[in-house]
Amino acid sequence: xxxxRDNSETPPPTLEALAALAAIxxxxxxxxxxxxxxxxxxxxxxxxEGFAIxxxxxxxx
Amino acid sequence: MSGALAAIAADVRGGRRxxxxxxxxxxxxxRTRDGAVNAVTRLLADDARAxxxxxxxxxxxxxxxxxxxxxxxxxxxxxxxxxxPTTAGAGMRREAAPAAADAVAVARLKAAGAxxxxxxxxxxxxxxxxxxxxxxxxxxxxxxxxxxxxxxxGGSAAAVAAGMLPLTLGSDTNGSIRIPAALCGxxxxxxxxxxxPMAGVFPFVDSFDDIGPFAASAADLKLAWQVLxxxxGGxxxxxxxxxxxxxxxxxxxxxxxxAGIDAIAAHLGGIETVAxxxxxRARSAAFLMTAAEGGALHLPELxxxxxxxxxxxxxxxxxxxxxxxxxxFAAERFRGWFRAQAAALFARCDVLIAxxxxxxxxxxxxxxxxVDGQRVPARANLGIFTQPLSFIxxxxxxxxxxxxxxxxxxxxxxxxxxxxxALFALAEALEAAxxxxxxxxx
Numbered sequence: 001x002x003x004x005r006d007n008s009e010t011p012p013p014t015l016e017a018l019a020a021l022a023a024i025x026x027x028x029x030x031x032x033x034x035x036x037x038x039x040x041x042x043x044x045x046x047x048x049e050g051f052a053i054x055x056x057x058x059x060x061x
Numbered sequence: 062m063s064g065a066l067a068a069i070a071a072d073v074r075g076g077r078r079x080x081x082x083x084x085x086x087x088x089x090x091x092r093t094r095d096g097a098v099n100a101v102t103r104l105l106a107d108d109a110r111a112x113x114x115x116x117x118x119x120x121x122x123x124x125x126x127x128x129x130x131x132x133x134x135x136x137x138x139x140x141x142x143x144x145x146p147t148t149a150g151a152g153m154r155r156e157a158a159p160a161a162a163d164a165v166a167v168a169r170l171k172a173a174g175a176x177x178x179x180x181x182x183x184x185x186x187x188x189x190x191x192x193x194x195x196x197x198x199x200x201x202x203x204x205x206x207x208x209x210x211x212x213x214x215g216g217s218a219a220a221v222a223a224g225m226l227p228l229t230l231g232s233d234t235n236g237s238i239r240i241p242a243a244l245c246g247x248x249x250x251x252x253x254x255x256x257x258p259m260a261g262v263f264p265f266v267d268s269f270d271d272i273g274p275f276a277a278s279a280a281d282l283k284l285a286w287q288v289l290x291x292x293x294g295g296x297x298x299x300x301x302x303x304x305x306x307x308x309x310x311x312x313x314x315x316x317x318x319x320a321g322i323d324a325i326a327a328h329l330g331g332i333e334t335v336a337x338x339x340x341x342r343a344r345s346a347a348f349l350m351t352a353a354e355g356g357a358l359h360l361p362e363l364x365x366x367x368x369x370x371x372x373x374x375x376x377x378x379x380x381x382x383x384x385x386x387x388x389x390f391a392a393e394r395f396r397g398w399f400r401a402q403a404a405a406l407f408a409r410c411d412v413l414i415a416x417x418x419x420x421x422x423x424x425x426x427x428x429x430x431x432v433d434g435q436r437v438p439a440r441a442n443l444g445i446f447t448q449p450l451s452f453i454x455x456x457x458x459x460x461x462x463x464x465x466x467x468x469x470x471x472x473x474x475x476x477x478x479x480x481x482x483a484l485f486a487l488a489e490a491l492e493a494a495x496x497x498x499x500x501x502x503x
Contacts, residue, residue: 018383022379022383023364024363024364024367024383025364027368030372030376030379033377034376034379034380034383036376037352037380037381038380038383040348040380041352041381044344044345044346045345045349045388047341047342048342048345048349048392051339051342053394053395053398054398
């Protein structure tokens with residue numbers, strides 16, 4: 001599917017990198033909770049990417 | 062309870078009951094009952110008395126205060142109330158600047174003669190299905206105080222279910238009216254997205270946020286909807302094409318819920334079972350958009366004072382703020398496709414029936430539910446049947462199955478955009494047939 005991620009070769013960004021991108025100083029008390037929630041969101045994203053919207057293949061953007 | 066709001070208003074308009082006495086009764090009920098429930102965050106006794114006295118004065122002067130004359134009501138703590146901080150359920154907002162004006166929805170109820178008596182508890186910033194709040198406490202289910210009331214509008218639902226108030230307002234982004242309505246055995250409306258006024262409502266996820274009422278009968282719910290801005294038009298239940306949603310909506314639902322839908326199907330003379338495709342992915346997409354929009358909304362405050370948030374919402378919001386834009390756009394693209402699938406179903410059906418929450422209210426000391434054989438937190442997962450529908454803006458009336466003496470179970474009556482009149486027609490017909498209806502505890 002065009003634009004689909006290939007997670008087999010690219011390591012996921014670190015929590016620190018994501019925090020830096022969002023310009024947020026992550027309190028230590030939040031780290032595990034944020035990791036858990038990011039893992040949950042990643043699972044939902046993978047679930048979504050496992051489906052090719054009909055018609056996308058014929059009209060890649 | 063059928064038509065209780067209209068009956069109250071008729072009595073007040075006719076001078077047979079005083080709005081002030083009704084307000085005093087509501088204040089007394091809250092003072093007596095809320096200690097066990099924790100539905101109310103602020104009791105506005107003096108303001109309610111003043112507003113009620115003004116209603117009585119208008120009646121005495123020969124004026125008509127409106128279709129909700131003297132009806133006491135409460136609002137989820139994210140509606141602006143002039144002169145009060147809008148907390149949105151956040152302890153960090155207890156000292157926020159007072160709202161300059163009422164939210165439009167609050168103003169419309171007041172303009173129809175209703176009397177604001179209380180603000181109601183919620184999950185912090187509306188991010189949860191539990192109404193477990195670090196600053197304002199847990200709202201307990203009036204049917205069993207050891208169980209959750211649901212959320213995020215749990216205080217609004219519990220206030221009606223406990224008989225403290227006959228009408229409250231909540232908001233629904235992923236199920237925050239429908240879940241507490243189901244767990245507390247009430248009627249609740251999640252309207253067509255964007256159809257009721259959001260001005261003066263603390264936002265969460267603009268793409269899905271809506272407001273709506275809770276009430277103890279279909280007629281009460283419909284009247285509140287009409288006052289809030291819904292259509293005055295009606296529909297006849299007899300000619301409606303009704304179907305039940307299968308597939309995703311038949312999994313993870315209690316057998317008693319399925320039996321309730323079976324009974325409705327039999328009453329309607331047998332109805333078709335239809336399926337929406339890829340509902341699980343729709344829920345995933347709703348989850349991603351919610352996290353991204355909620356995180357983006359709160360990012361400035363998270364940067365400045367993350368530790369002042371409720372831990373249960375803070376970590377979810379921070380994760381959402383870190384979500385790559387690609388995930389959001391993938392979800393948005395999916396939404397367009399999924400909306401088209403629903404529209405195709407509604408080309409041949411007027412109303413779809415589905416479970417609201419999949420089970421009775423979870424226990425507060427064990428806030429988990431089973432989804433596909435896995436124990437998962439209730440706070441994030443009670444909306445498995447509600448999220449995929451609000452994700453595409455559909456209107457839903459939640460109705461309670463009639464099961465006196467048992468913990469409540471609720472169903473969703475789902476329509477196409479603008480389909481509320483048909484939903485109310487079916488809700489009233491099922492109530493008249495004794496298949497659905499409220500049984501308040503005690």
